[in-house]
Amino acid sequence: MLNSKQLQNYNDSLRSIYCWSAFPTRYTRRVNGRPLPTFSWDSDGNLLELFLKNGRTWFKPDGNVRTSLYGDGHTSLVSSVVFSPDGKILASASFDKTVKLWHLNGELLKTLNHPNFVSDVRFSPDGKLLASAGYDQIVRLWNLDGSQLKEFRGHQSAVNSVNFSPDGYLLASGSLDKTVKLWNLDGTLLKTFKLNDSSVDKVSFSPDGKVLAAVSSERVTLWNFDLDDLLVRSCYKIGDYLKTNSNVNESDRDLCDGIGTTK
Template sequence: MKPSWRGLLLSSSIALLLMGVTVGGSIPGARSQTDPAPPVNAPTPRNRRTFIPVNTLTGHLGGVNAIAFSPDGTRLASGSSDRTIKLWNWENAQLDNTLSGHSGDVNSVSFSPDGELLASGSDDKTVKLWDVPTGQLVGTRLGHSFSVQSVAFSPDGESVASASSDKTIKIWNVNTTEEQENLKRHSSYIWAIAYSPDGEKLASGGYDNEVHVGNLTGSWFWFIGGGYDTFKGHSAPVLSVAYSPDGSKIASGSADGTIKIWDVDDQKLLSTLTGHRDWVLSVAFSPDGESLVSGSADRTIKVWNVASGSLETTLTKHQGKVFAVAFSPDGKTLASGSADNTIQIWQAYP
């Protein structure tokens, strides 16, 4: 079995040269004495968010590779190198259940839109579906020939997409074992996938340094090499991708140490966020779309203003690489998973 990039990262001592220049003009809101006053209906810049650590969830015996909040915000799922998935009542720092069944590292977890099912992807080459209330395994999807690096439920809950080191993306029917699509979009390993909020597009990031965005209508074109847009600009593998809540932007985090924000429709690079000293392993938009958080192998979490591309704050609680970050649905809580085997819960203000 080909080792996952998380394992390679943990054992690697190679320092990457960070590259990237902020793109775009001056920071919105900064104007000289001679600049015209903004229009009356211009949005008022919000205050910077402050994040306070309020809880640490412990129990995993290996690094926490993936985290996801349930749609109602009451549960948090975590996937680990200890081959288990844990379901938490995060507000009380209480472990509700441990899901066992994978024979390899769990690299990704995703809740169904109704919160009743959880999908997981693993180094054991499988995608598993779990019943959240009972913790029972309800199905295993076989078909990938190498590690499953990322899984994502479609917004309608009918399908699960999985991305693998075998260079393919598969789309599975939730109610059957049917493989609906086998998409060959990247020339190398695929690390991350994300559905657009309307479910019509699927974004992916890979070892070929590219972000691909394809329309799921007529997706059979992908098999013959067409039907998707390619976003180029990173100088190293793309390890994470995320859609903004309105679907207009994609953020990509890379082993080149940068985050790039792209305009989906215009296929244009909007900004490059620099500041991390190592691989950017995870990115997530806040539910209001105003902030972006990033987790890095440099052990920090950074919070960015999406409109200006400016760094708002750096969070330094973890003692290991930060593999995963996620906002609660109401945007008031941030969770982060790390190679230090812990999940940190942060309260966001305002």
């Protein structure tokens, strides 16, 4: 993740990566590969991740290569890459219809198969769950052991982006169908935000979780919403499920304790 002192840019025509700091220093790294690479930073802002179709390269902020991996990588365009919150695992999504989990030593930990292209992947804030967005119009929730927990259905076209709220209770998804959908983790659709003139490329929450942003081709749209009210209504709906369903982890049964009134 970029901190306030760093900025990254990729020049497609020159196939170079530029890394700036707030101080008058710029590091440049030449990239010999296509298509457009995907970037990510660890939680301390110390490592830049570059994914290409034919392999993976990790750059330190000073421009030096840390690790390159070929062979076990993706076989098509890599659409998204993200570090786990503790910086120990990498997740990558690809048009080869997979999400791959990697150890930082280059070991492939898991491959999560999908029926269609995967456009985005995100870790939950506690690092225990993974969400993926697909061209089959479905958002999926996963355990890190590779087991699928839930499917979120409701979009009418490919889902481009998915993101967790900062507290980890909610998911937002953005789609080519020109909507952003807000979900509870049990799959309940809480709210749909509509864009009239453009598909949604990316979705993101503000750090306090009170503002949802959607990026489209020509603009950024912001929505304010009452997170506390959404949580109360969500817990009202899923209280029994959390307490009684045998598939719920014991550590998750008290997620709604103290949030409004559950039944």
